[in-house]
Amino acid sequence: VRIGSIALASPVVLAPMAGVTNVAFRTLCREQERSKVGTVSGLYVCEMVTARALVERHPVTMHMTTFSAAESPRSLQLYTVDPATTYAAAKMIADDGLADHIDMNFGCPVPKVTKRGGGAALPFKRRLFGEIVAAAVRGTEGTDIPVTVKFRVGIDDDHHTHLDAGRIAESEGAAAVALHARTAAQRYSGTADWEQIAALKQHVRTIPVLGNGDIYEANDALTMMATTGCDGVVIGRGCLGRPWLFAELSAAFTGTPPPEPPAxxxxxxxxxxxxxxxxxxxxxxxxxxxxxxxxxxxxxxxxxxxxxxxxxxxxxxxxxxxxxxxxxxxxxxFPEAATGPRGRQGSPARVALPDGWLNDPDDCTVPAGADVMHSGG
Missing domain, CATH: 1.10.1200 (Non-ribosomal Peptide Synthetase Peptidyl Carrier Protein; Chain A)
Incomplete structure (x- = not known):
């Protein structure tokens, strides 16, 4: 799959996970893929940083953007709520050569994020969402750094935003979109609704659509792509404690025999x-x-x-x-009991939102205090 200037031999992306996908884990995943199947074919995304902290060159944030010398392409995820800060962060990434790819996080369902209008709450404000994506694209103008956008199905079953978000991201110059096929209200519980990925793929025609949610085995990825028509997969909790999953995925996509599960x-x-x-x-x-x-x-x-x-x-x-x-x-x-879901699941819950958030989807007011440090996913 091609994401802007970046060609991936295998249509697989490691989802940025806060506190997990630092340089150590990404290096390990790449080493496992290389040692087991002889390739490093996917895109391994750094854990999320906030645009504001990056622009302020917060020391902890700068350390989080560490890449190893061998990492290529270097992929960084931004969390942001403000077009101006987004532009400054994207331009800084481009000017300072901090990364080769920028992903934008609109998927975080954590209450302290959504109650300020950030993460999975933000795409409901479709004009503001469009301005933020456009700002990132503008900040990377004249470079070959693609901007991609990751979001959820919506806030809850009454407020789906993914089709609008996909259309807007596409029209504002995003190089690809990724959908976690759950609502914010589901958090990480229940099952992902892959039909929503298929619907997004029908809706977004000119850029790749990547699917995310409930891929725990290599076969799950093949099934998702076959049933939804999506162009690639994003792997989150499925690789926790299983960094060799990317080797298994690479083998599945190239039709080579899968590596033996480790004892x-x-x-x-x-x-x-x-x-x-x-x-x-x-x-x-x-x-x-x-x-x-x-x-x-x-x-x-x-x-x-x-x-x-x-x-x-x-x-x-x-x-x-x-x-x-x-x-x-x-x-x-390797035991049969070690296959299947892993990582946080939790239970569904009402999404905490700022007062009056759902009144006007075309309101462009930047939510106050939503870009403070937090972890997302």
Whole structure:
């Protein structure tokens, strides 16, 4: 699939996930794909940064935009609510050579974001949404940096926004759109409605439409593309604790035999490598705090014993990680119980919105205080 100037050998995008898709995890996914199938074919997107914090060169934000020397294309996701800040951030990315691709986040369903009019709430304000997309495209003018836009089906079942959002993004110069086939009210619960991806594909004719939601195995991606006609897939929670999923996807799309699922010994080696990469990025102390949540995902479905799991959930150093991982039985094959959904699910809930948000979809007022730091997805 082609996204503007970027040609992807495999129509697969790693969804930016806050606190997950940092340089360590992206490097690991790329290494897994290369070692198992000999390719690095997808697009691996950095975790989201806010446009405002980027423009202000907030040190934590600048560190979040770290890419490895081998990463190409470098892909960055912006969260923004304001056309002026969006333009400044996109221009800064272009002028400073910070990334080769900009994705825009309008999918976050977290209440503290939507109640200020950000994330998945924003596309309801269709004129403001269009101005923001246009500002990002304008900020990258004269470069070959494509701008893509990710959004949800809508706020809830009574307020679908995806068809308008797709049409507007297309007309304002976006190079592709991606749809998480859930409403904001669903958050991460229930099942994704892939029919909405098919509807968007019928509606948006001149740029690629990517589908997101409930892809946990390589076959799910093939099924989504076959049933919806979408041009590519975006993988989020399906790869948590399974960075080798991209190798399986690459094999599925090229029709080559899939790599063998890893036994527990190989999973332990992958955890160790992930820990090492996190320690290099954050320092050992923060890196080990960060690896803990990943270990729970890696061991999902494997027999590991509650005491060992507890010790791993408190791991403090790489040496301690090594000695604990050696206690796992490396011969245990990849279990059937480890397939299927993983990561947060939660339950549906009413979407928190600013007062009067639904009164006028053509109101262009920038929501106040919505661009403070937050995590999105």
């Amino acid at each position: 527990l010994g190989e999973v332990a080696d992958i955890i160790r490598r992930h820990g090492q990469l996190l320690a290099e990025h954050f320092g050992e102390d923060k890196g080990m705090r960060d690896i803990r949540k990943h270990i729970a995902w890696y061991l999902h479905g494997f027999p590991a014993g509650s005491e060992l799991r507890r010790a791993l959930a408190l791991v403090k150093t790489l040496d301690e990680l090594d000695s604990l991982l050696q206690q796992l039985d490396g011969s245990v094959p």
